Amino acid sequence: MPSQALTATSMRPGPRFNRWILERVRQRRGSPQLPFKLEYRHIYVMPTVFGAWFGLLLATTLIGGLNFNNNMALLIGFLLAAIAQLTTLLAYRNLVGMELSAIRAEPVYAGESAQFRVYLSNPEAKHRYALQLRSDSDRDARDIEINETAVLVLKQASMQRGWLDMIPFNIENRFPLGMFRAWTVIIPKARCLVYPRPSSHPPPLPRSGRGDEGAARVGEGEHFHGLRKYRPGDALKSIAWRASARHDKLFTREYESPQQQACELNWYLMPEVSVEEKLSILTAWIVKAERLMIPYSLELPTDALPADLGPEHRDACLKILALFGT
């Protein structure tokens, strides 16, 4: 994938220059220890395409003004040049002193895009305007206030299961006029766990013994099943943030322990398909079992987990699948 991006964009001088800077940073500075405070030596300032073009226009104005000794034109030309010059400082100032405090990413299924959440904090008593994060695959922007820690998200496509390393990104801004770009290159150590892609048509869940799902309230409003309105005192970690965000109200996840027979997800009892296909099916089963709230156990050639239910168990199982064979 990186090689593709290279051929697609190396015709333009910009990306080539960026790549050269990236190499330099890789050799000189490497990945930063978080939290990482941006200092003057980390920040580059260069004119943007618009800035270069504006410079050309100014040069034309000034040469004309000098030739005709037209002092008003010279005044305005010099004024605009001085302002443009000043914006290099403002762009730098808008960036320096920011702190990259953390990068997190929730696991995703292969094929989904990984969302790297970059925590930028502003410890200084000045507002930061339109700070941008930019990688080859995505960008995000935020105004950051005094003492605020903002979360910016960079998406990155995940192709296969396992660890997905975050690609290098820039923290940059073109404040205030877009004529100059001040930026720093971050080569992050962050990575995102990518679970196998759930098979789209998995075989039915394997059942062991009496398959009485009796008490489970299957079919009726699966999505809202187990959620209730937040009540003061509910544990913070039991709040269903995604659902809450969707409905603008706080919801709490309720865990029921239905009296159900566990199902056994066993590598050796699966139909003969390729390893990836098997992992894919297992992933789909786990997702389905979680949804139906049926406890499940997992057995792989490398590892085994006893029957259980719940997000921790699911994540543990999926992680084993994601890293299987690596």
Place this chain on the structure above:
Amino acid sequence: MSKSRPTSAALLPQSGKANSMLWVITTLVVAAMPQFVLMSLPLAMACLFPVLWRIMAELKDWQPLPAWIRYFAVGLALALLAFSYGDLFGRRASVSLLTIMLCLKLLECHRIRDARLVVSFSFFLCTTQFLFAQGLIMPLYGAATVLLGLVALAQLQRVEAFSNKQKIPASSAPLLAELGFSLRLLLLALPVCLAFFVLFPRWGSPLWGVPETTLDARSGLSDNMSPGSIENLFMDDSTAFRVEFTGNPPSQADLYWRGPVFWRYDGRTWSSSFYGRNIAAAALPEETDTSWRYRVQLEPNERNWLFALDYPTAAPPDARITLDFQLLQRQPVTQLVQYNMVSDPNFTDTPELQMTIRSMALEVPDKLNPRTREMIEQWRSETPQDAALIRRALDWFNQEPFHYALNAPLLGSQAIDSFLFDTRTGYCEHYASAFTVMMRMAGIPARIVTGYQGGWYNTAADYYLIRQSDAHAWSEVWLEGSGWTRVDPTAAVSPLRVERGSLGAINQPRHMLDFSWVRSLRNSVDVMEKRWNTWVIDYNHQRQTRLFEGLGLGQMRPLDLVILLFAVLGVLAIILLPILLRTRGPNSRDPVQQVWQKYLKRLKQTGFQPWPSQGAEELARAAEVELPEQADKIRRISDLYNRLRYAPEPPALQELRVAVREFRPRKSA
């Protein structure tokens, strides 16, 4: 993918309010304002149509126009332009072309880079306007354009940064703050700008030609004279030139500023002669103690005349003195000119008159004006002395019911006859013309001199201001022994014209805004304009050189200037950088808490008392009971607060701030 496209190619948002495009349009309109004013009406309409359309499109979310309409508009505008100006390459025409193209660009300006193009070309358009005018209003115009353009660029930058978002977060700065930010930027840049202005090496001579005309014929006097030509000038209060005397100035009645001299008369129009223009003066006066010494600051007039009192002892550089004592500069005056003059009033111009010139100064159309001719022949027979005849003519003007007035009636083909015997109403050029013809008929060589008479003395700054409305015409007759002698027939009719200046002679207001306080305001503004001219507009290579010689730095080569410039910039950087880059330590106050406190204050204003121990959620429930109509807002605020505090992906603080700002509970009765 976002990486394959530069972000400046992103589309501008279509939202109606707080629209960056409106700033872009305002910038363009302000930058083009001086051009709009001077355009012909159809052309101005062609410019305003796309501007208005775009404003409406922004406010009402209109769709872009189909391509054929846009092409049609471009074609139409070009045709109009070619029709109005005749060609597309004159200076005014090319600036009009730029203006019209920028306006039309608004019809298809949908990307950030298009908008930036419009803004930067608006700056360029603004600088082109200084080719035509550099008065005191122009720096204000320039500053306004720059300020608006900066706001537009800042907004576009925000649009670009947030171009992959659904909506751009409301910038915490409202409109005035945006302008304030631009103003701060401008003021911070000003020292650097001035350093460049003063120290950047100026060119002694232009690399390519300065054009012959600047097209805006603000020219005062013209190179011929027919009744009515000065009347237009009379309405024009703009400055012709300013004069500063060293030593005692002459009296008001001696202030005859000599301009074009006319010899030839065809019965209607006076024009100059080849001899007069092209032969150099035979003798020039010597400079003596009683000579007048003065400095003239001449506004551009696109003509070659420089103005001086009679008789100049030497021509300024690049100028010459002609046979009839016109002062002609080699290039037309397209930029402010300053020159030092010495004039000696006690000088005999042309003691011996050559035959060719004499006959030229006696030429009158044969068959015209029989009544005048008849009267002059009678006078001549009664008064053989030249001087006495002149006296008689002036007395006649003075005693007969002649009027000095602006709205002179039109004269027929026998112009002099109908003026002298029928209408008897006119102003300087009528009198000068009639008098000169009368003298010629009597066999006295005579010619017409135009120029300016008088001037307003500015007591505050000790200089004379000569306006276009001071334009004047008088006669000169050649007399044995005293050479060419000035005779002003207007003074015989209206002595006030010469004693008090052109405005003293007329009682009626010339136009709607002709009040004395307006004039005195204009006069005090002129003091500033003069300083502006002296210090800024006329700053050039020579003055730059002299400035540094005056400071004792000797002859500065361009390289020295550049080194000095960098030194000054270094000093400025040492002063400005710490101010710009200072960091204030971490703020101990928690911004979320600050906003929350504000919310609590608003709640308390309604009479509701929160308990200190209440959490956000509890508080919200209690407040909802008290203020049921505000329940939604209260919910939202406490929800935002909780998420800001605890959620892994907190919302922007600005959201809470906005929510609190919009939370305005009514006080309980």
